[in-house]
Amino acid sequence: MTDAPLAITVTAFGAPDQLELRPHDPGPPKAGEVRIAVEIAGIGYVDVLVGKGDYQLKPDLPFVLGSECAGRVEAVGEGVDPALIGKRVCGAGFIGAFGQAVNFPARAVTELPPSMSFEEASVFRVSYGTAYHALVQRGRLQPGETLLVLGAGGAIGVAAIQIGKALGAHVIASASSVEKRALALSTGADAAIDALAPEWREAVKAANGGRPVDVVVDPVGGGATEPAFRSLGWNGRLLVIGFAGGGIARLPVNLALLKGASLVGVDVRQFGEHEPDVQAANMRALFALHAEGRLRPPIARVYPLADYVEALRAAFSGQVAGRILLRMRPDPA
Template sequence: MKAAVCKAWGLPDTLEIMELPDLVPGSGQVGIQVKAAGVNFPDVLIIQNKYQFKPELPFSPGSELSGEIYAVGEGVTHLKKGDKVIAFIGHGAFAQQVLAPAASVMPMPPGMDFDTAAAITLTYGTSHHAIVDRAQLKSGETMLVLGAAGGVGLAAIEIGKALGAKVIAAASSEEKLDICRQHGADILINYSTADLREAIKAATDGKGPDVIYDPVGGIYAEPAFRSIAWRGRYLVVGFANGEIPKLPLNLTLLKGASLVGVFWGEFAKREPKNNLAAMRELLGWLNEGKIKPHISKRYTLNETAQALNDLAARKVTGKIVIHPEE
């Protein structure tokens, strides 16, 4: 089987496409033929040794996938060869085959396509954990989403609307904002041309958003936090900008506001039952048409480096996926 392999820490162009032995599942594992693998910002960081999780070299990046089981290991009874499944693993998805603990594998709902199945785990899981669990967003409240046209951003918009909230989407271009509008955003802010604080003030009649969803960090964090409503919740989701902001803590006092950390991977590991319940709710919303992953581009395994470069350069809207068999 073939895989995109990180042999030394570096940028995406250092990845190598290699022919490797077929994988044989051990006890409690299943072997999955990968049909689609979702690409996420942590994949850009992990190959540079800049992520919280640091695998041993060499390894294949990629954490979420969909595919078909080709073999089951000893002790696995609830899954069988030929099952179509969704899996979230630490790394290894940018390959034609992966091994996954059977406990971390979920059957694909009937009628779901492989691309959608590969695009729902991390982005929607992160946004659900952030908005429903950590922020406890309520119907009638207002949420501001920064970097709203990215994978987690669009997921956040859809989840906010599913909960009955008013959603303000902020992004860097009119093209990206049009995608946000198509996914349900009520108000659009182009923060490359508008004064962010003034735009937020106008959009909320001076009250400020009850929840701010921030996967970007950088220069927009402080003006956004200065605009938050009384008792607001500021969700620290990630730092796609590359810069970790330094917020004056007196702002939390003045606004009676909360800074709330969001680390979905750790949540999924520590609270698997709660994570499974969240995924079931998401799949229910998907079936009802309340959420729909936006797949903007598909890449072959040989184009893995290009996919990661496009994501890092913020050329991507919604989700992109890799098809390892192509």
């Protein structure tokens, strides 16, 4: 029996049941890094795509899966303030988060406020950081504008609803199930419509008093993008965040001309690399909103690490309303 920390490891791309839980010690942190003893990890749809080899970026094998976690700093590398040791933090990266011990660049780690639990923190930085960057820097959402959120029952969708309301927008949520629409309304949406409705565009317009919308958050792609773009008004903005619907949309570009509208890409990973100071300011703003009680990630279920296959399947199914977490260490006796 080994005492080495465990990690969900991808040795060959495949479905969740083909991934391995094996010993993995990342070693001491390098210069500019921190080592985190992980308590909770948050699972996203993209994590499973990466493990299957179906994401647009493919890491070199083998690698530790996972993009987001929370825990305590247990060591720091050269150039990192040692006062961080012992602090409660959340961390994020493209891969590497689903381990009991992980090393992250210090710039990808944020100290937690007292108001935030490890559970909330494990699903906060990526989804809320993405939604805030999308709406503030990329979408320039203004108070009084109407925000349409596609995939409103998912991680980005719920974050966008809560942030949109905090920024003073009228928020319309589009989701595919009764449970997800109920979640969207409970997290602040002003209206919720059926994403599968045959007269979907008419439902969007009706939810906005007969008017087109100003901004669309689109983490879905596929067949959802074009009707959403057509629902924009003059100077509207559609924010391309992902393709959870399984396909990359093809959009008639004359629509942008006719509406004076913009198709805007949102890549929070590159944003953090190119504008780290702005990203840090965004996180401070998000923590302040959380402390005010305006942002609350909905947690659907917390699985023990041993049940990682079931947890990954649940997160990938698209059927769960709320976030799926992994408890990386046993509860203390």
